[in-house]
Amino acid sequence: MSQLFKYVPLAALAIAVPAWAATAAAAAKPAPSRSEVLPFKATEKQLPNGLKVIVVPTGFPNLVSVTIPVQTGSRNEVEPGKSGFAHFFEHMMFRGTKAYPPEKYQDIITKAGARQNAYTSDDLTNYYTTFAKQDLETVLMVEADRFQHLDYSEAAFKTESRAVLGEYNKNSANPMQKLFEAQRDAAFTTHTYKHTTMGFLKDIEDMPNQYQYSKTFFDRWYRPERTTIIIAGDVDPKNAIALVEKYWSGWKRGTYKVAVPAEPSPQGAQYRHVNWPSPTLPLVTVAFRAPAFSDTSKDQAALSMLLSLSFGRTSPLYKRLxxxxxxVDQLFDYTPARVDPSLVTIGARVKKPEDALYVRNAILETVARLHDTPVTKQALEEAQSSEKYGLIRTLDNTDTVASTLASYVHYDRSYGTINRYYRLIDTLTPADLQAAARKYLVDASMVVTTLSHDALPAGIDALPKLADMAPKAGDAKFDLLVQKTALPQIRFKLLFEAGSSQDPAGKEGLAALTAAMVARAGSSERKYDEVTKALFPIAGGFGEQTDKEMTTFTGTIHRDNWNQFLDVALPQLLSPGFREDDFRRLKDAQKNALVLDLKDNNEEEFGKERLQANIFAGTPYGHPVLGTVKGIESITLDDVRQFYRQAYAQGALHVGISGDVSPEMAAQLKTRLAGLPEGAGLPRIARPQGRMPQGLEVEIIEKNTRATAISFGLPIEVNRAHPDFPALWLAKTWLGEHRASNSYLYQRIRELRGMNYGDYAYIEAFPRGMFGFFPSPNLGRKSQIFEVWIRPVAPQNAHMALRIALTELGKLIDKGLTEEQFAATRDYLMKNVFVMTATQDAQLGYALDSQWYRTPEFTRMMRDGLSKLTAADVNAAIRKHLSAQNLSVVFITKDAAGLRDKLLSDAFSPISYDATKPQELLDEDKAIGAMKLGMRPEAVRITPAVQAFAQ
Incomplete structure (x- = not known):
């Protein structure tokens, strides 16, 4: 997948905060000194062919991560018509070699219990794999083969080109993506940063014709002198380096030399506007030319720190706007570190179009003030502390350590880069930040970009001089679960048995809004901005997650700052502020999350939520956690207060804490939480009964969108407490594990046919599935659905995609898994269960989930259950719980009437390919395309998108 930005502020309302892993007690060290922020000792070696090897024993047991950053990104696309090729080639690297064709390669990765992926950025392409340590040699062997002997046919190349176009189509629903494209196009005339990592659309559409060039691209850029192999985890450096030498020494240096064209000095401020075709909140961004990354020169670090202080969540402007x-409901700064001078951006999402000019001017006024008003020494020291502790709390597993290293190593292939950079941050002074403002935040390099559906105020396109914008003169009833480790990052979870299933009728969304008011509206002692400022220097985090039957508050802090954190964070729960202005702000944010972020901007998650609502219509699960438009609008602050008093009682609470927890710390937490009301909390709901579809029951959501998203499923009685859970978990893993390219549906629909970006199956709810490999913990539900998620396809292929998926599901039900398929999947899961629960957050969360389900610890339960399974058990569970005939289906598409006609007519579904396909597949397509689905007219309905979740 491409990585356009390190952080996309508008991607979600909440972003999970990572932490130290509970399994890694041996890795714990004291807090880093000012001279060394990364607490590991690395071994480095450069091979004669130029390949760099960095081995980092982390102390995390059992797992190893191999991360391979290549100094090749969209920056290297110097030839006209070839934009997007670095990202496209990331895809091709999974197409195999003569020795290890894709199916053989995936079989090896699967047997290693591994999860892997890759991403492309402006400056690098990064490949990463996490697996059981005993498979290190195997992984290094097959990776060496594909980096040195990649081999693919023109047909495979053309097939993948359609998948890349599908990824572009998927991203096209995100307004921020389009805004950044326009911004870059305005800011750069010569440098390859002019285009985003995905590339220009015209170049993507022409990629099927670029087979020969793809070979040239590989030969030029995939060379040892541009590549680093990072091996982190439970690893012996001497042995690891010997393995790299064994398999990688024969890789030849390259000879290709080319200069990336330097961008000329900017000639003046520019304005660009993007007209968005559907209703959305306006976006306003102000960007400036920024210096390249450096671990010796202060400019880039100083500018990044300055914008974070001036526009981040602790800033006065954030509090004001x-x-x-x-x-505005979102204000952010985006300051990527790049090899060459790039852009820094300040952005806002404005609630009303008429306020766009006001918000733009507020940003420009703040920028202008930075020229003459230095930040305070205290504010800078707090920010430096937050940077350090913020990095530390992310190092919670082997994969994160390796990926963090890759983001710094790729500059000059040195482990020391990250430590040098953080030492540089420690030396920054207020004068350094002010100097950066005066040098870079200037009129000549300013690019203002806006995006809206409605008209913006007059004058938005007239850019004032910054100088003109400068200010002128003037005893507890709950148990405490402790996961004791040696890790200094402490994490606690407060799980209440309360969720959206207990929303009162007509107040749908109340549980979520109440939780937001606790976590994001301050306490009676401190307003929210004061809480944010107090947590900033200690890198403390306190956030919420609401689901159908659970609301979870998660706190995370370095043990050094424990007492200070409790004093700031816990009063938000124990004595919420419940201020009217915070209520209005968060109520607006929740409505926007439902209407804009879910319905308008994310067809995939929209479809999944709609499927859940259809299956559980008329039950407490029958509306999204966010609520309905009418429900949110009807909620009052008194409703929030009442729900809070009823829901957050000690009898509804499960508490867990992990890290280097002393008995005193555990006692402190328990004593503080004893301040919650006694009592059982809200009445628990009975298990909702989802309605079993009779045949295929279809809802087509009519929405102005480029592609067609598909989800289908049916209710199942199986949850983690059910004896068939391990069997169904294995079946869905084989059929379509989330974002796993080795799964069956993925191979049949995406890999073989190139129809879309991915195809997955689930037996547990997986909200926010676009943003991670594994589901968040603390999403426990008494009732679940079996679901298949077909990521967006071209509209003309929607009917065929459904037929293919139903055909493959039918085969699974009718024929079951073979002994070989069963054994391979079980062996994978026996190992992968450790990967999916590797983080501190996951381990603590799954432990609390096990309490709620009244089951053994998750990994033990799964491994015990899997070890006792037979293929016959799995196939019996499949036949018992699944169906390929009785399914609820949701489409999201533009031409709803046309799709309805196709479905009801059972017309033949043609499909065409850019690449030559084997006759066997073409014959299969003919048979599938003619398959009769037998839909009844009354079972197919069309719903305008605006009506979905309205009430």
């Missing part, structure tokens, strides 16, 4: 005036 987001909290007090409530004119």
């Amino acid at each position: 987001v909290q007090d005036e409530q004119k």
Whole structure:
């Protein structure tokens, strides 16, 4: 997958905060000194062919991560018509070699219990795999083969080109993506940063014709002198380096030399506007030319720190625009570190179009003020502390350590880069930040970009001089689960048995809004901006997650700052502020999350939520966790207060804490939480009964969108407490594990046919599935659905995609898994269960989930259950719980009437390919395309998108 930005602020309302892993007690060290922020000792070696090897024993047991950053990104696309090729080639690297064709390669990865992927950025392409340590040699062997002997046919190349176009189509629903494209196009005339990592659309569409060039691209850029192999985890450096030498020494250096064209000096401020075709909140961004990354020169670090202080969540402007005036619901700074001079961006999502000019000017006024008003020494020291502790709390597993290293190593292939950079941050002074403002935040390099559906105020395109914008003169009833490790990052979870299933009728969304008011609206002692400022220097985090039957608050802090953190964070739960202005702000944010972020901008998650709502219509699960438009609008602050008093009682609470927890710390937490009301909390709901579809029951959501998203499923009685859970878990893993390219549906629909970006199956709810490999913990539900998620396909292929998926599901039900398929999948899961629970957050969360389900610890339960399974058990569970005939189906598409006609007519579904396909597949397509689905007219309905979740 491509990685356009390190952080996309508008991707979600909440972003999970990572932490130290509970399994890694041996890796724990004291907090880093000012001279060394990364607490590991690395071994480095450069081979004669130029390949760099960095081995990092982390102390995390059992797992190893191999991460391979290549100094090849969209920056290297210097030839006209070839934009997007670095990202495209990331895809091709999974197409195999003569020795290890894709199916053989995936079989090896699967047997290693591994999860792997790759991403492309402006400056690098990074490949990463996490697996059981005993498979290190195997992984290094097959990786060496594909980096040195990649081999693919023109047909495979053309097939993958359609999948890449599908990825572009998937991203096209995100307004921020389009805004950044326009911004870059305006900011750069010569340098390859002019285009995003995905590339220009015209170049993507022409990629099927670029087979020969792809070979040239591989030969030029995939060379040892541009590549680093990072091996992190439970690993012996001497042995690891010997293995790299064994398999990688024969890789030849390259000879290709080319200069990336330097961008000329900017000639003046520019403005660009993007007209968005469907309703959305306006976006306003202000960007400036920024210096390249450096671990010796202060400019880039100083500018990044300055914008974070001036526009981040602790800034006065954030308090003014987001909290007090409530004119924007998101304000952010984006300061990527790049090999060459790039852009820094300040952005806002504005609630009303008429306020766009006001918000733009507020940003420009703040920028202008930075020229003459230095930040305070205290504010800078707090920010430096937050940077350090913020990095530390992310190092919670082997994969994160390796990926963090890759983001710094790729500059000059040195482990020391990250430590040098953080030492540089420690030396920054207020004068350094002010100097950066005066040098880079200037009129000549300014690019203002806006995006909206509605008209913006007059004058938005007239850019004032920054100088003109400068200010002128003037005893507890709950148990405490402790996961004791030696890790200094402490994490606790407070799980309440309360969720959206207990929303009162007509107040759908109340549980989620109440939780937000606790976590993001301050306490009676401190307003939210004061809480944010207090947590900033200690890198403390306190956030919420609401689901159908659970609301979870998660706190994370370095043990050094424990007492200070409790004093700031816990009063938000124990004595919430419940201020009217915060209520309005968060109520607006929740409505926007439902209407804009889910319905308008994310067809995939929209379809999944709609499927859940259809299956559980008329039950407490029958509306999204976010609520309905009418429900949110009807909620009052008194409703929030009442729900809080009823829901957050000690009898509804499960508490867990992990890390280097002393008995005193555990006692402190328990004593503080004893301040919650006694009592059982809200009445628990009975298990909702999902309605079993009779035949295929279809809802087509009519929405102005480029592609067609598909989800289908049926209710199942199986949850983690059910004896058939391990069997169904194995079956869905084989059929379509989330974001796993070795799964069956993925191979049949995406890999073989190139129809879309991915195809997955689930037996547990997986909200926010676009943003991670594994589901968040603490999503426990008494009732679940079996679901298949067909990521968006071209509209003309929607009917065929459904037929293919139903055909493959039918085969699974009718024929079951073979002994070989069963054994391979079980062996994978026996190992992968450790990968999916590797983080501190996951381990603590799954432990609390096990309490809620009244089951053994998750990994033990799964391994015990899997070890006792037979193929016959799995196939019996499949036949018992699944169906390929009785399914609820949701489409999201533009031409709803046309799709309805196709479905009801049972017309033949043609499919065409850019590449030559084997006759066997073409014959299969003919048979599938003619398959009769037998839909009844009354079972197919069309719903305008605007009506979905309205009430």
